[in-house]
Amino acid sequence: MKCTAVTEWLPHYIEGLLSPEAERELTRHIEGCSGCARWLEEARAMEQIWKEMDGDDELRLSFGGPDLVPPVMAEIERLEDARRSNNTQDSPSxxxxxxxxxxxxxxxxxxxxxxxxxxxxxxxxxxxxxxxxxxxxxxxxxxxxxxxxx
Structure with a gap:
Protein backbone atom coordinates (compact mmCIF):
# COMPACT_ATOMS: atom_id res chain seq x y z
CA MET A 1 0.00 0.00 0.00
CA LYS A 2 1.27 3.47 -0.88
CA CYS A 3 1.51 6.37 1.53
CA THR A 4 -0.97 8.43 -0.52
CA ALA A 5 -3.61 5.71 -0.11
CA VAL A 6 -2.90 5.55 3.63
CA THR A 7 -3.40 9.30 4.08
CA GLU A 8 -6.61 9.11 2.06
CA TRP A 9 -8.06 6.27 4.17
CA LEU A 10 -6.69 7.46 7.51
CA PRO A 11 -9.89 9.21 8.71
CA HIS A 12 -11.86 6.02 8.09
CA TYR A 13 -9.14 4.03 9.85
CA ILE A 14 -9.31 6.26 12.93
CA GLU A 15 -13.11 6.02 13.08
CA GLY A 16 -13.02 2.23 12.60
CA LEU A 17 -15.06 2.28 9.40
CA LEU A 18 -12.76 0.09 7.29
CA SER A 19 -13.20 -3.57 6.54
CA PRO A 20 -11.00 -5.88 8.64
CA GLU A 21 -8.75 -6.64 5.65
CA ALA A 22 -8.23 -2.96 4.80
CA GLU A 23 -7.61 -2.16 8.46
CA ARG A 24 -4.96 -4.89 8.70
CA GLU A 25 -3.27 -3.63 5.55
CA LEU A 26 -3.23 -0.04 6.83
CA THR A 27 -1.93 -1.15 10.23
CA ARG A 28 0.84 -3.15 8.57
CA HIS A 29 1.86 -0.15 6.45
CA ILE A 30 1.75 2.29 9.39
CA GLU A 31 3.92 -0.04 11.51
CA GLY A 32 6.56 -0.09 8.77
CA CYS A 33 6.40 3.58 7.70
CA SER A 34 7.51 6.24 10.16
CA GLY A 35 6.03 9.08 8.06
CA CYS A 36 2.56 7.54 8.04
CA ALA A 37 2.87 6.70 11.75
CA ARG A 38 3.58 10.39 12.45
CA TRP A 39 0.64 11.32 10.21
CA LEU A 40 -1.62 9.00 12.23
CA GLU A 41 -0.46 10.55 15.53
CA GLU A 42 -1.15 14.06 14.23
CA ALA A 43 -4.57 13.03 12.91
CA ARG A 44 -5.51 11.47 16.25
CA ALA A 45 -4.32 14.60 18.08
CA MET A 46 -6.43 16.80 15.78
CA GLU A 47 -9.43 14.52 16.29
CA GLN A 48 -9.03 14.85 20.05
CA ILE A 49 -8.88 18.65 19.79
CA TRP A 50 -12.06 18.70 17.69
CA LYS A 51 -13.87 16.41 20.12
CA GLU A 52 -12.90 18.67 23.03
CA MET A 53 -14.00 21.77 21.12
CA ASP A 54 -17.40 20.29 20.29
CA GLY A 55 -18.38 20.17 23.95
CA ASP A 56 -16.56 23.22 25.31
CA ASP A 57 -17.61 26.68 24.08
CA GLU A 58 -14.91 28.35 26.21
CA LEU A 59 -12.19 26.26 24.53
CA ARG A 60 -13.64 26.98 21.09
CA LEU A 61 -13.51 30.71 21.72
CA SER A 62 -9.97 30.62 23.11
CA PHE A 63 -8.75 28.27 20.38
CA GLY A 64 -10.36 29.82 17.33
CA GLY A 65 -10.90 33.41 18.39
CA PRO A 66 -14.22 35.16 18.81
CA ASP A 67 -17.35 33.70 17.29
CA LEU A 68 -18.06 36.03 14.37
CA VAL A 69 -21.05 34.18 12.94
CA PRO A 70 -23.87 36.07 14.75
CA PRO A 71 -22.61 39.60 13.98
CA VAL A 72 -21.80 38.71 10.37
CA MET A 73 -25.21 37.11 9.84
CA ALA A 74 -26.90 40.15 11.43
CA GLU A 75 -25.00 42.47 9.06
CA ILE A 76 -25.97 40.34 6.05
CA GLU A 77 -29.61 40.45 7.12
CA ARG A 78 -29.41 44.24 7.59
CA LEU A 79 -27.91 44.67 4.10
CA GLU A 80 -30.57 42.40 2.58
CA ASP A 81 -33.34 44.40 4.27
CA ALA A 82 -31.83 47.65 2.98
CA ARG A 83 -31.59 46.19 -0.54
CA ARG A 84 -35.21 45.03 -0.42
CA SER A 85 -36.44 48.44 0.77
CA ASN A 86 -34.44 50.19 -1.99
CA ASN A 87 -35.94 47.95 -4.65
CA THR A 88 -39.50 48.85 -3.65
CA GLN A 89 -38.80 52.51 -4.49
CA ASP A 90 -38.24 51.95 -8.21
CA SER A 91 -38.04 55.33 -9.95
CA PRO A 92 -38.48 55.98 -13.71
CA SER A 93 -34.81 56.97 -14.04
Missing amino acids: RRRFALRTSWIHYGLAACLTFVLLEFGVFEQLGYGLTEINGHMSSSVTKLFGAQRTH
Whole structure:
Protein backbone atom coordinates (compact mmCIF):
# COMPACT_ATOMS: atom_id res chain seq x y z
CA MET A 1 0.00 0.00 0.00
CA LYS A 2 1.27 3.47 -0.88
CA CYS A 3 1.51 6.37 1.53
CA THR A 4 -0.97 8.43 -0.52
CA ALA A 5 -3.61 5.71 -0.11
CA VAL A 6 -2.90 5.55 3.63
CA THR A 7 -3.40 9.30 4.08
CA GLU A 8 -6.61 9.11 2.06
CA TRP A 9 -8.06 6.27 4.17
CA LEU A 10 -6.69 7.46 7.51
CA PRO A 11 -9.89 9.21 8.71
CA HIS A 12 -11.86 6.02 8.09
CA TYR A 13 -9.14 4.03 9.85
CA ILE A 14 -9.31 6.26 12.93
CA GLU A 15 -13.11 6.02 13.08
CA GLY A 16 -13.02 2.23 12.60
CA LEU A 17 -15.06 2.28 9.40
CA LEU A 18 -12.76 0.09 7.29
CA SER A 19 -13.20 -3.57 6.54
CA PRO A 20 -11.00 -5.88 8.64
CA GLU A 21 -8.75 -6.64 5.65
CA ALA A 22 -8.23 -2.96 4.80
CA GLU A 23 -7.61 -2.16 8.46
CA ARG A 24 -4.96 -4.89 8.70
CA GLU A 25 -3.27 -3.63 5.55
CA LEU A 26 -3.23 -0.04 6.83
CA THR A 27 -1.93 -1.15 10.23
CA ARG A 28 0.84 -3.15 8.57
CA HIS A 29 1.86 -0.15 6.45
CA ILE A 30 1.75 2.29 9.39
CA GLU A 31 3.92 -0.04 11.51
CA GLY A 32 6.56 -0.09 8.77
CA CYS A 33 6.40 3.58 7.70
CA SER A 34 7.51 6.24 10.16
CA GLY A 35 6.03 9.08 8.06
CA CYS A 36 2.56 7.54 8.04
CA ALA A 37 2.87 6.70 11.75
CA ARG A 38 3.58 10.39 12.45
CA TRP A 39 0.64 11.32 10.21
CA LEU A 40 -1.62 9.00 12.23
CA GLU A 41 -0.46 10.55 15.53
CA GLU A 42 -1.15 14.06 14.23
CA ALA A 43 -4.57 13.03 12.91
CA ARG A 44 -5.51 11.47 16.25
CA ALA A 45 -4.32 14.60 18.08
CA MET A 46 -6.43 16.80 15.78
CA GLU A 47 -9.43 14.52 16.29
CA GLN A 48 -9.03 14.85 20.05
CA ILE A 49 -8.88 18.65 19.79
CA TRP A 50 -12.06 18.70 17.69
CA LYS A 51 -13.87 16.41 20.12
CA GLU A 52 -12.90 18.67 23.03
CA MET A 53 -14.00 21.77 21.12
CA ASP A 54 -17.40 20.29 20.29
CA GLY A 55 -18.38 20.17 23.95
CA ASP A 56 -16.56 23.22 25.31
CA ASP A 57 -17.61 26.68 24.08
CA GLU A 58 -14.91 28.35 26.21
CA LEU A 59 -12.19 26.26 24.53
CA ARG A 60 -13.64 26.98 21.09
CA LEU A 61 -13.51 30.71 21.72
CA SER A 62 -9.97 30.62 23.11
CA PHE A 63 -8.75 28.27 20.38
CA GLY A 64 -10.36 29.82 17.33
CA GLY A 65 -10.90 33.41 18.39
CA PRO A 66 -14.22 35.16 18.81
CA ASP A 67 -17.35 33.70 17.29
CA LEU A 68 -18.06 36.03 14.37
CA VAL A 69 -21.05 34.18 12.94
CA PRO A 70 -23.87 36.07 14.75
CA PRO A 71 -22.61 39.60 13.98
CA VAL A 72 -21.80 38.71 10.37
CA MET A 73 -25.21 37.11 9.84
CA ALA A 74 -26.90 40.15 11.43
CA GLU A 75 -25.00 42.47 9.06
CA ILE A 76 -25.97 40.34 6.05
CA GLU A 77 -29.61 40.45 7.12
CA ARG A 78 -29.41 44.24 7.59
CA LEU A 79 -27.91 44.67 4.10
CA GLU A 80 -30.57 42.40 2.58
CA ASP A 81 -33.34 44.40 4.27
CA ALA A 82 -31.83 47.65 2.98
CA ARG A 83 -31.59 46.19 -0.54
CA ARG A 84 -35.21 45.03 -0.42
CA SER A 85 -36.44 48.44 0.77
CA ASN A 86 -34.44 50.19 -1.99
CA ASN A 87 -35.94 47.95 -4.65
CA THR A 88 -39.50 48.85 -3.65
CA GLN A 89 -38.80 52.51 -4.49
CA ASP A 90 -38.24 51.95 -8.21
CA SER A 91 -38.04 55.33 -9.95
CA PRO A 92 -38.48 55.98 -13.71
CA SER A 93 -34.81 56.97 -14.04
CA ARG A 94 -33.78 53.69 -12.42
CA ARG A 95 -35.92 51.75 -14.94
CA ARG A 96 -34.37 53.69 -17.86
CA PHE A 97 -30.89 52.98 -16.52
CA ALA A 98 -31.71 49.25 -16.21
CA LEU A 99 -33.06 49.20 -19.79
CA ARG A 100 -29.97 51.01 -21.08
CA THR A 101 -27.59 48.65 -19.27
CA SER A 102 -29.43 45.61 -20.62
CA TRP A 103 -28.98 46.94 -24.19
CA ILE A 104 -25.30 47.54 -23.45
CA HIS A 105 -24.97 43.95 -22.26
CA TYR A 106 -26.67 42.63 -25.42
CA GLY A 107 -24.38 44.77 -27.58
CA LEU A 108 -21.28 43.56 -25.76
CA ALA A 109 -22.42 39.95 -26.12
CA ALA A 110 -22.96 40.43 -29.87
CA CYS A 111 -19.53 42.05 -30.28
CA LEU A 112 -17.85 39.30 -28.30
CA THR A 113 -19.60 36.65 -30.40
CA PHE A 114 -18.46 38.37 -33.58
CA VAL A 115 -14.85 38.55 -32.37
CA LEU A 116 -14.91 34.87 -31.35
CA LEU A 117 -16.29 33.93 -34.78
CA GLU A 118 -13.57 35.95 -36.49
CA PHE A 119 -10.85 34.17 -34.54
CA GLY A 120 -12.33 30.76 -35.41
CA VAL A 121 -13.18 29.73 -31.87
CA PHE A 122 -16.41 28.08 -32.99
CA GLU A 123 -14.87 26.43 -36.06
CA GLN A 124 -14.57 22.97 -34.48
CA LEU A 125 -17.70 23.29 -32.35
CA GLY A 126 -20.00 21.58 -34.87
CA TYR A 127 -17.59 18.67 -35.28
CA GLY A 128 -17.20 18.33 -31.50
CA LEU A 129 -20.97 18.33 -30.94
CA THR A 130 -21.45 15.70 -33.66
CA GLU A 131 -18.73 13.54 -32.10
CA ILE A 132 -20.24 13.84 -28.61
CA ASN A 133 -23.68 13.02 -30.00
CA GLY A 134 -22.25 9.89 -31.65
CA HIS A 135 -20.60 8.76 -28.42
CA MET A 136 -23.73 9.34 -26.41
CA SER A 137 -26.02 7.55 -28.85
CA SER A 138 -23.71 4.52 -28.99
CA SER A 139 -23.56 4.50 -25.17
CA VAL A 140 -27.35 4.62 -24.93
CA THR A 141 -27.62 1.85 -27.53
CA LYS A 142 -25.20 -0.32 -25.55
CA LEU A 143 -27.06 0.42 -22.33
CA PHE A 144 -30.61 -0.21 -23.53
CA GLY A 145 -29.98 -2.33 -26.61
CA ALA A 146 -31.14 -1.63 -30.13
CA GLN A 147 -34.77 -0.60 -30.54
CA ARG A 148 -36.86 -3.13 -32.40
CA THR A 149 -39.75 -2.01 -34.55
CA HIS A 150 -42.55 -4.41 -35.41
